[in-house]
Amino acid sequence: MAKVKTTFFCQNCGSQYAKWQGQCTSCKEWNTIAEEVIQKPEKSNWKSESSISIRTSKPLKINEIDTSQEARLDLQDNEFNRVLGGGMVKGSLTLLGGEPGIGKSTLLLQIALQIKNKVLYVSGEESQKQIKMRAERINPNSNNCYILTETKTQNIFKQIESLQPEIVIIDSIQTLHSDYIESSAGSISQIKDCTTELIKFAKETATPVLLIGHITKDGHIAGPKILEHMVDTVLQFEGDRNHVFRILRAKKNRFGSTNELGIYEMQGSGLREVSNPSEILISEKDGELSGNAVAATLEGLRPLMIEVQALVSTAVYGTPQRSATGFNAKRLNMLLAVLEKRAGFRLGAKDVFLNITGGITVDDPAIDLAVTAAILSSNADEALPSDYCFAAEVGLSGEIRPVQRVEQRILEAEKLGFSTIFVSKYSKISLKESSIVIKKVSKIEDIVEHLT
Ligand code: TYD
Numbered sequence: 001m002a003k004v005k006t007t008f009f010c011q012n013c014g015s016q017y018a019k020w021q022g023q024c025t026s027c028k029e030w031n032t033i034a035e036e037v038i039q040k041p042e043k044s045n046w047k048s049e050s051s052i053s054i055r056t057s058k059p060l061k062i063n064e065i066d067t068s069q070e071a072r073l074d075l076q077d078n079e080f081n082r083v084l085g086g087g088m089v090k091g092s093l094t095l096l097g098g099e100p101g102i103g104k105s106t107l108l109l110q111i112a113l114q115i116k117n118k119v120l121y122v123s124g125e126e127s128q129k130q131i132k133m134r135a136e137r138i139n140p141n142s143n144n145c146y147i148l149t150e151t152k153t154q155n156i157f158k159q160i161e162s163l164q165p166e167i168v169i170i171d172s173i174q175t176l177h178s179d180y181i182e183s184s185a186g187s188i189s190q191i192k193d194c195t196t197e198l199i200k201f202a203k204e205t206a207t208p209v210l211l212i213g214h215i216t217k218d219g220h221i222a223g224p225k226i227l228e229h230m231v232d233t234v235l236q237f238e239g240d241r242n243h244v245f246r247i248l249r250a251k252k253n254r255f256g257s258t259n260e261l262g263i264y265e266m267q268g269s270g271l272r273e274v275s276n277p278s279e280i281l282i283s284e285k286d287g288e289l290s291g292n293a294v295a296a297t298l299e300g301l302r303p304l305m306i307e308v309q310a311l312v313s314t315a316v317y318g319t320p321q322r323s324a325t326g327f328n329a330k331r332l333n334m335l336l337a338v339l340e341k342r343a344g345f346r347l348g349a350k351d352v353f354l355n356i357t358g359g360i361t362v363d364d365p366a367i368d369l370a371v372t373a374a375i376l377s378s379n380a381d382e383a384l385p386s387d388y389c390f391a392a393e394v395g396l397s398g399e400i401r402p403v404q405r406v407e408q409r410i411l412e413a414e415k416l417g418f419s420t421i422f423v424s425k426y427s428k429i430s431l432k433e434s435s436i437v438i439k440k441v442s443k444i445e446d447i448v449e450h451l452t
């Protein structure tokens with residue numbers, strides 16, 4: 001009997017060790033090293049070892065390389081296509097990560113049902129019946145979509161060979177296992193090996209492959225970090241499970257920009273593309289409420305009007321509470337310190353709560369001014385006019401700083417019927433005519449003056 005070979009892998013970063021140790025020397029995490037059974041594959045799964053060594057490539061002059069044939073597959077989903085950079089490149093590997101229950105399987109099944117090409121959806125998580133039931137809710141009539149429930153890569157490749165699909169979807173990489181490695185599915189060595197086989201398959205047959213990946217509790221894709229290096233594109237599907245909005249973001253993209261963003265709304269019949277997100281992110285209300293302000297932000301290349309809500313109340317305990325949902329808590333503390341020091345607000349004895357509506361998280365610094373305005377409004381308990389909006393960053397000395405592509409934000413605000421937008425005095429604006437009033441401010445005191 002062949003001797004069983006084992007190696008030690010760090011479950012956090014995927015580094016390999018000859019023996020067990022308490023701390024991983026490469027990522028410095030404690031207690032993450034575990035033993036896994038491996039066996040060197042005698043032959044590879046995807047039948048290509050030989051063809052790879054025969055097909056050696058030659059150096060080419062860069063201007064002789066032909067890119068016109070970088071064919072892209074239309075996924076029949078504008079949001080997904082845009083995030084990928086205009087459709088899916090043939091032979092590429094895309095990894096979609098996200099929290100459990102966020103809708104990864106739903107999104108990819110929906111794409112499998114919509115797409116015009118022949119598609120194979122491999123699931124290691126659900127039965128064919130379960131998938132069929134879900135498909136009936138989404139789009140019951142599709143005749144290009146094949147469902148396979150299988151987890152062994154050898155069998156999957158066998159089916160692929162006989163079916164010849166034009167795109168393969170795998171739900172999920174953590175459930176796959178290869179016969180040549182003996183450790184259990186989801187272990188570092190299995191994930192690494194199965195992904196290598198899929199890459200080989202994708203590159204050789206020019207078939208695009210979409211993989212679903214689970215994430216760990218701190219938000220990284222489960223498995224070795226190297227997984228993200230191996231694939232061409234890493235997408236993240238995120239959102240608050242209690243809200244209906246889902247955001248598709250590219251974390252890495254070899255064929256397009258990572259600035260783009262897709263927005264979906266989870267409905268009873270699957271995910272609906274949201275082509276004009278601003279209109280839904282601003283809540284409808286009767287009359288004006290204190291503590292609300294609207295920010296003109298940009299997500300990717302798309303302007304997005306977002307509502308910020310603040311609640312300032314007297315602190316009951318000695319240490320005031322500060323809590324932020326959808327906004328960086330450290331940044332909130334910084335803005336409060338600026339208000340205290342530069343504008344003389346005594347917020348040190350107040351609880352401050354901040355919330356971005358719609359369950360989304362904003363990184364764009366242009367939201368700062370709206371956050372400040374919402375806090376001021378709640379503190380004074382006076383509502384801001386509901387047709388005001390804000391787009392500027394606030395600096396440590398209370399200066400209002402310009403933000404990128406301010407004109408695009410102004411146009412979006414104008415389109416949605418806002419009457420006034422507050423921007424930095426130093427913003428370069430060359431818009432000729434606009435019906436919206438552009439108020440330029442340079443210091444935090446100016447904004448206080450304007451609003452009171
Ligand atoms: P799912 O795709 O199974 O999540 P993941 O694969 O990321 O774990 O999504 C499950 C959730 O989506 C579930 O809580 C119900 C919801 N859902 C809808 O609201 N409408 C639908 O049409 C479908 C199919 C799912």
Ligand code: MG
Pocket residue numbers: 104105106125171
């Ligand atoms: Mg799933």
